[in-house]
Amino acid sequence: MSANNALHIAVLAGDGIGPEVMAPALEMLRKIEAKSDLKFRFTEAPAGANHYRETGKSMPDSTIRLCEEADAILLGACGLPSVRYPDNTEIMPQVELRFHFDLYAGVRPARLIPGVPSPIVRADQRGIDLVVIRESTEGLFASMGKGVVTHEEARETLVITRKTSERLFEFSFRLAERRKARGRVNGGLTCVDKANVFKAFAFFREMFDEAAQRHPEVKTDRLYVDACSAMLVKRPWDFDVMVMENMFGDILSDMTAGLIGGMGMAPSADIGDRYAVFQPCHGTAPDIMGQGKANPTGMILSAAMMLDWLADKHGLESAAEAGETIERAVDKAYADGIKPIEFGGRNGTADITKAVLAAL
Numbered sequence: 267m268s269a270n271n272a273l274h275i276a277v278l279a280g281d282g283i284g285p286e287v288m289a290p291a292l293e294m295l296r297k298i299e300a301k302s303d304l305k306f307r308f309t310e311a312p313a314g315a316n317h318y319r320e321t322g323k324s325m326p327d328s329t330i331r332l333c334e335e336a337d338a339i340l341l342g343a344c345g346l347p348s349v350r351y352p353d354n355t356e357i358m359p360q361v362e363l364r365f366h367f368d369l370y371a372g373v374r375p376a377r378l379i380p381g382v383p384s385p386i387v388r389a390d391q392r393g394i395d396l397v398v399i400r401e402s403t404e405g406l407f408a409s410m411g412k413g414v415v416t417h418e419e420a421r422e423t424l425v426i427t428r429k430t431s432e433r434l435f436e437f438s439f440r441l442a443e444r445r446k447a448r449g450r451v452n453g454g455l456t457c458v459d460k461a462n463v464f465k466a467f468a469f470f471r472e473m474f475d476e477a478a479q480r481h482p483e484v485k486t487d488r489l490y491v492d493a494c495s496a497m498l499v500k501r502p503w504d505f506d507v508m509v510m511e512n513m514f515g516d517i518l519s520d521m522t523a524g525l526i527g528g529m530g531m532a533p534s535a536d537i538g539d540r541y542a543v544f545q546p547c548h549g550t551a552p553d554i555m556g557q558g559k560a561n562p563t564g565m566i567l568s569a570a571m572m573l574d575w576l577a578d579k580h581g582l583e584s585a586a587e588a589g590e591t592i593e594r595a596v597d598k599a600y601a602d603g604i605k606p607i608e609f610g611g612r613n614g615t616a617d618i619t620k621a622v623l624a625a626l
C-alpha cells in the first residue's frame with residue numbers, strides 16, 4: 267500500500283473486449299471509492315497480442331515491474347487468434363504472469379445469479395454455487411513452449427510436483443472451510459483427476475488424501491474427470507469446491523461458466539502466496555469486439571474478488587464489505603431484469619454497466 271493508504275492496482279486491459287469490460291470494472295471501483303474509506307491508485311500498462319504486434323514482445327519489462335510493485339493486478343483478456351508466435355501458438359501474457367508470480371491457485375467461482383437462465387433444467391430452483399480451483403503453474407501447461415514436434419510426432423510432458431500440489435490443496439481446504447463458515451451447508455472439497463489411468467494423477471490424489479487428513483472437518487470426495495463432467499451437467503448443485511490439474515481446470519471451468527449463463531458471467535482469480543491477478547474467465551471474444559455487446563459481469567465480479575483478497579491480505583474489513591456490495595449490486599441488476607445479449611437479451615456493455623452502477 268502506498269503512503270496515502272491508497273491500494274495500488276496495476277491495470278492491464280489486454281486485447282479485444284478486454285478494455286471494453288475493464289472500463290466498467292474501474293467505474294465500479296471509483297464508485298466504491300466515493301462511498302467508502304477505500305482509496306485506489308490505478309496504473310495502466312500494456313500486455314497482449316496488440317502489444318506483441320507493435321513491439322515483438324507479449325508485454326514490456328515495465329509491465330512486470332509494475333505488477334511486482336502493485337497491491338493487486340487487474341487483467342483483461344489477452345490474445346487474438348490472428349496474432350501468433352512463429353511456432354503458431356498464441357500470445358498469452360496471462361499464462362506468463364501465472365508462471366512469473368507463481369500463481370498456483372486459479373479460483374473460478376460459478377454462481378448462478380437469480381434471474382440468469384442456465385441451460386440446466388431446474389437450476390433456477392436448485393441453484394448453482396461452486397468453485398473450480400485450477401492449478402495454474404504446472405500440469406500439462408508446464409510444457410508450454412517446450413513441446414517437441416517433429417514431422418512424425420509431438421510430445422508434451424505433464425508435470426505434477428509435491429511443492430505446488432501441497433500448497434494447492436491447503437489453499438483449497440482453507441477455501442472450503444471459509445465457505446462453510448460463511449454458511450455453506452452440505453459443502454466440501456472434491457479432488458478431480460484421472461488417477462485410474464495415470465501415475466501422475468495417482469500421486470496427485472495421494473497428496474490430496476494426506477491433506478484431507480489434516481482437515482477432517484471438511485467433507486471430501488474424489489472423482490475421475492470424465493465422470494465428473496457428466497455429473498456437473500446433471501446435478502451441478504451437488505458441488506461446492508473442486509480442485510484439479512491445470513488442463514482439466516481449463517476445460518471444466520469454461521463448462522461451469524456455461525452452466526451459469528455464459529463466459530461473460532464468470533469471474534476468476536489467479537492466486538499465489540504473495541501476488542494475485544484478477545481476470546474474467548473469458549477470452550477476447552474477437553467475434554463481438556468493438557460492438558458494445560460484451561458482458562462486463564465477469565470482469566466486475568473479478569474486481570469484487572480482488573477486494574475480498576485485499577481484505578484478507580491487509581485486514582481491511584471495508585474492502586471485504588465493498589466486494590460484497592458489488593456482488594449484491596450485480597444480483598440486483600439481474601433481479602431487476604437485465605438480460606445480456608450474450609444469452610439472447612437486449613442489453614449490451616453500457617446497459618449492464620449502468621444497471622450495476624445504479625444498484626451500487
Ligand SMILES: NC(=O)c1ccc[n+]([C@@H]2O[C@H](COP(=O)([O-])OP(=O)(O)OC[C@H]3O[C@@H](n4cnc5c(N)ncnc54)[C@H](O)[C@@H]3O)[C@@H](O)[C@H]2O)c1
Binds near residue numbers: 342347360529530550
Ligand atoms: N484469459 C485470457 O486472457 C483468455 C482466455 C481464453 C481465451 N483467450 C483468447 O481469446 C481469444 C478468443 O478465444 P475464444 O474464442 O476461444 O474464447 P472467448 O472466451 O473469447 O469466446 C468464446 C465465446 O464466448 C463469447 N464471449 C466471451 N466473453 C464474452 C463476454 N464477456 N460477453 C459476451 N460474450 C462473450 C464470445 O463472443 C465467443 O462466442 C483467443 O485469442 C484466445 O487465446 C484469452
